[in-house]
Amino acid sequence: MIRITELRLPLEAPADALPVAVAERLSITLANLLSFTVFKRGYDARKRDAIVLVYTIDATLSDESAILAKFADDPHVKIAPDTTYRFVTQVHEVPDIRPVVVGFGPCGLMAGLVLAQMGLRPIILERGKKVRERTKDTWALWRKNQLNPESNVQFGEGGAGTFSDGKLYSQIKDPKHYGRKVLTEFVKAGAPEEILYVSKPHIGTFRLVKMVENMRAQIEALGGEIRFQQQVTDILIEAGQVRCLTLASGEQLRADQVIMALGHSARDTFAMLHERGVFMEQKPFSLGFRIEHPQTLIDQARFGKYAGNELLGAADYKLVHHAKNGRSVYSFCMCPGGQVVAATSEVGRVVTNGMSQYSRAERNANAGIVVGITPSDYPGNPLAGMEFQRQWESRAYELGGGDYSAPGQLVGDFLKGRASTQLGSVEPSYQPGVHLTDLATSLPGYAIEAIREALPAFERQIKGFSMYDAVLTGVETRTSSPLRMTRGEDLQSLNVKGLFPAGEGAGYAGGILSAGVDGIRVAEALATQMLEAHHDR
Numbered sequence: 215m216i217r218i219t220e221l222r223l224p225l226e227a228p229a230d231a232l233p234v235a236v237a238e239r240l241s242i243t244l245a246n247l248l249s250f251t252v253f254k255r256g257y258d259a260r261k262r263d264a265i266v267l268v269y270t271i272d273a274t275l276s277d278e279s280a281i282l283a284k285f286a287d288d289p290h291v292k293i294a295p296d297t298t299y300r301f302v303t304q305v306h307e308v309p310d311i312r313p314v315v316v317g318f319g320p321c322g323l324m325a326g327l328v329l330a331q332m333g334l335r336p337i338i339l340e341r342g343k344k345v346r347e348r349t350k351d352t353w354a355l356w357r358k359n360q361l362n363p364e365s366n367v368q369f370g371e372g373g374a375g376t377f378s379d380g381k382l383y384s385q386i387k388d389p390k391h392y393g394r395k396v397l398t399e400f401v402k403a404g405a406p407e408e409i410l411y412v413s414k415p416h417i418g419t420f421r422l423v424k425m426v427e428n429m430r431a432q433i434e435a436l437g438g439e440i441r442f443q444q445q446v447t448d449i450l451i452e453a454g455q456v457r458c459l460t461l462a463s464g465e466q467l468r469a470d471q472v473i474m475a476l477g478h479s480a481r482d483t484f485a486m487l488h489e490r491g492v493f494m495e496q497k498p499f500s501l502g503f504r505i506e507h508p509q510t511l512i513d514q515a516r517f518g519k520y521a522g523n524e525l526l527g528a529a530d531y532k533l534v535h536h537a538k539n540g541r542s543v544y545s546f547c548m549c550p551g552g553q554v555v556a557a558t559s560e561v562g563r564v565v566t567n568g569m570s571q572y573s574r575a576e577r578n579a580n581a582g583i584v585v586g587i588t589p590s591d592y593p594g595n596p597l598a599g600m601e602f603q604r605q606w607e608s609r610a611y612e613l614g615g616g617d618y619s620a621p622g623q624l625v626g627d628f629l630k631g632r633a634s635t636q637l638g639s640v641e642p643s644y645q646p647g648v649h650l651t652d653l654a655t656s657l658p659g660y661a662i663e664a665i666r667e668a669l670p671a672f673e674r675q676i677k678g679f680s681m682y683d684a685v686l687t688g689v690e691t692r693t694s695s696p697l698r699m700t701r702g703e704d705l706q707s708l709n710v711k712g713l714f715p716a717g718e719g720a721g722y723a724g725g726i727l728s729a730g731v732d733g734i735r736v737a738e739a740l741a742t743q744m745l746e747a748h749h750d751r
């Protein structure tokens with residue numbers, strides 16, 4: 215099979231133009247093009263009046279070696295890579311001590327699935343509830359100002375990505391095509407097939423719920439076990455080897471191999487692991503606000519006359535500004551046609567994030583506008599970044615009026631440095647509500663200064679971005695983990711054998727896809743280590 219990259223067609227080209235374009239690109243007749251599939255479809259909107267679709271095509275031809283020879287110097291015509299996933303092992307004997315996965319977010323889900331597919335019958339422990347029960351608890355915060363600290367946007371089946379935009383792309387290096395395995399499993403579990411070929415795939419929250427349930431059923435059918443409302447509260451480490459986990463119920467679970475896929479919000483578990491001596495270190499992250507604009511404004515600015523085109527969908531954006539004070543300000547987790555969500559997991563704190571449905575049809579576009587910070591901003595032990603997050607989340611709770619409303623301000627007022635008292639044309643979507651105020655003291659001074667400089671700079675890229683009525687809500691603090699549980703080359707903790715820190719919480723992923731990919735990597739590392747231990751016996 216031959217892979218052609220960078221095949222460009224006008225947005226308006228009819229469907230049957232594609233095979234013709236493939237044949238023309240390879241200078242062959244249509245009869246010699248035996249079949250083809252679209253591996254990826256993206257678009258190039260840099261020229262707003264001439265948006266083009268950009269395809270990666272896998273084609274089967276009658277004489278592939280001749281074509282490869284003819285295009286030997288062409289970087290866009292190559293043999294298609296083999297992306298088939300191959301298991302590192304298949305086990306037919308149930309291990310005496312089963313591997314344990316802590317956390318059932320995208321990382322724990324993929325780790326658990328791959329372990330189960332290899333025959334290792336993992337036990338998966340998740341502190342939160344099954345996804346449908348969890349949905350009720352999450353809505354209780356959004357609709358009734360009631361937070362359940364064990365069942366919310368961060369904790370529960372499916373992990374932090376369940377109430378999200380379900381964006382499924384990442385910039386990680388993926389030479390073994392694990393990302394393809396993640397997407398293929400998602401499609402098998404009910405995600406739309408297009409996630410396999412559109413360049414910026416997304417699922418939306420409703421479909422994620424069904425998909426997660428189907429994946430749970432698959433793990434169970436393969437002999438895996440998933441226990442909900444089972445928080446891990448302690449770990450027994452003997453002579454540098456993990457031996458046992460304690461659960462909130464008091465149960466002791468024997469465990470020689472543990473994948474810790476905790477997510478970035480498991481602060482109590484981070485503190486427990488730190489106390490038990492698991493090696494961890496500080497890590498940079500970002501904090502800032504969510505910003506909301508009318509989606510039509512973003513569509514118009516990015517797509518001009520093509521705004522509303524079905525193939526393009528609701529427009530997104532990606533912005534960066536390097537401020538004079540040395541800070542970088544950038545857009546984070548942009549959610550077209552979505553809503554800002556209350557994403558705290560701790561009582562008395564406010565955290566924002568964004569989500570959307572598959573249709574991305576809500577009136578507002580939202581994104582984090584965040585500022586990069588480093589451990590020099592929060593000196594101390596490995597948990598200092600976490601305490602720094604807490605400090606600003608508590609401040610947001612206070613500024614929001616103390617009932618989980620988010621503090622908010624119009625962009626125009628924020629730039630002028632005066633409190634907002636009235637909304638304009640943009641109605642914020644955050645539930646349970648937005649309390650208008652002055653956000654100037656809601657983040658460190660350097661962050662406020664950098665964002666004040668960045669918003670007008672972003673206006674130069676997206677007309678209307680710094681419109682007076684756009685709404686800022688705060689605070690966005692959980693952009694990534696504030697620490698790293700460093701691992702060695704064998705993906706085990708630097709100082710605890712049998713412990714595999716994984717995913718976003720361990721500092722090895724940022725987003726659903728990369729967390730899933732990391733889950734596969736640690737599952738493979740764990741299986742390899744188990745086999746070696748078995749052979750050594």
Ligand code: FAD
Nearest residue numbers: 317319321341373374375378380381446477717718725726
């Ligand atoms: P998590 O998904 O956080 O899962 C960790 C799990 O571990 C949780 O379910 C938690 O309950 C459990 N756990 C924690 N401590 C314990 C314990 N002691 N015992 C037992 N269980 C425990 N990313 C994208 O790529 N695209 C998006 O569109 C996107 N949108 C997002 C929207 C929102 C609102 C949020 C909050 C996040 C979003 N993200 C998005 C980020 C993405 O969700 C995370 O990067 C991803 O979920 C990380 O996966 P993970 O498995 O490493 O951790």
